[in-house]
Amino acid sequence: MSTLPRRPRVLLLTSSPLDGADGAGVRLASDVLGALPDVEFSWFTQWPRRRGRPPPRTYGGGHSVRMLSRDGVPGVAERAQSALAGAVYARRCDLVHAFLTIGRAFPVFSWLRPLLLGARPVVHTVPGVTDPGLLPRTRPLGTTVALSGSMARRLRAADFGDVRVIPPMIPLEHWPSRPRPGGLPLVLYAGHHGPTGGAETAIEAAAEAVRAGAEFRLVLAMRGRPGQDLHSLEEGLRERAGAAGLSDVEVRGYVADMPELIASAHVLLFPPTAIGGGSDIPLTVLQALATGRPVILSDLPQFADFGNAVLRAPAGDARRTGQQLLWLLDQPRSWDVLAERGRTAVEEHFGPERFAARYATLYRELLS
Numbered sequence: 001m002s003t004l005p006r007r008p009r010v011l012l013l014t015s016s017p018l019d020g021a022d023g024a025g026v027r028l029a030s031d032v033l034g035a036l037p038d039v040e041f042s043w044f045t046q047w048p049r050r051r052g053r054p055p056p057r058t059y060g061g062g063h064s065v066r067m068l069s070r071d072g073v074p075g076v077a078e079r080a081q082s083a084l085a086g087a088v089y090a091r092r093c094d095l096v097h098a099f100l101t102i103g104r105a106f107p108v109f110s111w112l113r114p115l116l117l118g119a120r121p122v123v124h125t126v127p128g129v130t131d132p133g134l135l136p137r138t139r140p141l142g143t144t145v146a147l148s149g150s151m152a153r154r155l156r157a158a159d160f161g162d163v164r165v166i167p168p169m170i171p172l173e174h175w176p177s178r179p180r181p182g183g184l185p186l187v188l189y190a191g192h193h194g195p196t197g198g199a200e201t202a203i204e205a206a207a208e209a210v211r212a213g214a215e216f217r218l219v220l221a222m223r224g225r226p227g228q229d230l231h232s233l234e235e236g237l238r239e240r241a242g243a244a245g246l247s248d249v250e251v252r253g254y255v256a257d258m259p260e261l262i263a264s265a266h267v268l269l270f271p272p273t274a275i276g277g278g279s280d281i282p283l284t285v286l287q288a289l290a291t292g293r294p295v296i297l298s299d300l301p302q303f304a305d306f307g308n309a310v311l312r313a314p315a316g317d318a319r320r321t322g323q324q325l326l327w328l329l330d331q332p333r334s335w336d337v338l339a340e341r342g343r344t345a346v347e348e349h350f351g352p353e354r355f356a357a358r359y360a361t362l363y364r365e366l367l368s
Helices: 024-035 076-092 106-111 113-117 132-137 149-157 199-211 230-243 258-264 283-291 301-309 318-329 332-349 352-367
Strands: 009-013 040-047 063-068 095-099 122-126 143-146 163-165 186-192 217-223 249-252 267-270 295-298 311-313
Touching: 009 024, 009 076, 024 040, 024 095, 024 122, 024 352, 040 076, 063 076, 076 113, 095 352, 106 113, 106 132, 122 352, 132 149, 143 149, 143 352, 149 163, 149 301, 186 199, 186 258, 186 283, 199 217, 199 230, 199 267, 199 318, 217 230, 217 258, 230 249, 258 283, 267 283, 267 318, 283 295, 283 301, 283 332, 295 301, 295 318, 301 332, 311 318, 318 332
Parallel strands: 009 040, 009 095, 040 063, 095 122, 122 143, 143 163, 186 217, 186 267, 217 249, 267 295, 295 311
Antiparallel strands: none
16 A cells, blocks of 8 residues: 555636636746646646647646637636636645636625635736726635736735745746847747737837838737737737838737747837736747746836836837837847846746745645
8 A cells, every 4th residue: 555645636717728718827836837747736738629729738637627618718708607617626636726817896806706616725827917997896716826016916905915926937948048149130029909008118119210210020910818809909019100201111920939039039019018818928928038038017116126128118008109119119228138138037936846836835834
């Protein structure tokens, strides 16, 4: 008879399957699944399975729970299945780890937490908050994990109690530092359609830099959200770029090979006026920094954690953002300094070993 201790059983509670549509919560849950081999996880997987979609990476075994979903997007049906299956499987696990954005429906879920999840300890990793006004109406699920210091302070101020900070991770072996590309510079914006996403500010900033004499190509890599008319939105961005006087602009939809696109860029321009329901620390920013690409961000509180590894301009200030872009394209030595700082910041603060160690420590604390 084996005397080895039983591995802890942990339910990864997400609002959509891990092999479904890409999203901040799904990415974080997948990273935890692959980072902790000494845990027996349960997680949601899409059924019927989409062709060509790889299963979530896991080293510790465990098992998947089917979620009926045609496209893997966290719609009403997926969220309802998540709540019901979570209520069942929470009773079979030692700990529940939720990866749920605080959105419109979350306050109700938080008040039903004792009924749905029982007495098991809960870790809630918060990818983002769609509206800060929801926080006073929300109860913490358990120990809360924020991705940034600024989000942790906001949650503590809303009486969330025990709030830890564990930044997201990036697999450094998949994002090696790359030399600066030659030829006409490519300036990249990657984000979602929406009034606060920053695409319009990126266009106006690029126009400011062009009027001051900069030469480059602007690429907008746009990801859609459920219910959006992507064709009309993309056409609107092209028209806005033309009206701003930009002639060398490409608007793309979903990009399958982001490593190659980021490696071909000289600068990542990401100037949102608010993050909304997106990840508090956008993955694209980490990918660009790991690749050795300088990043220009808006001066939002959560971006302060990057320190001097990035350039920041006031949110919505296209003129100042364009001036920084012009300066960076005209200063190769400063480009090199920022590229090195960005890679170092990712290695020191967003590496997989640090990520795994922090979650392993938190699991042991709660399971003891």
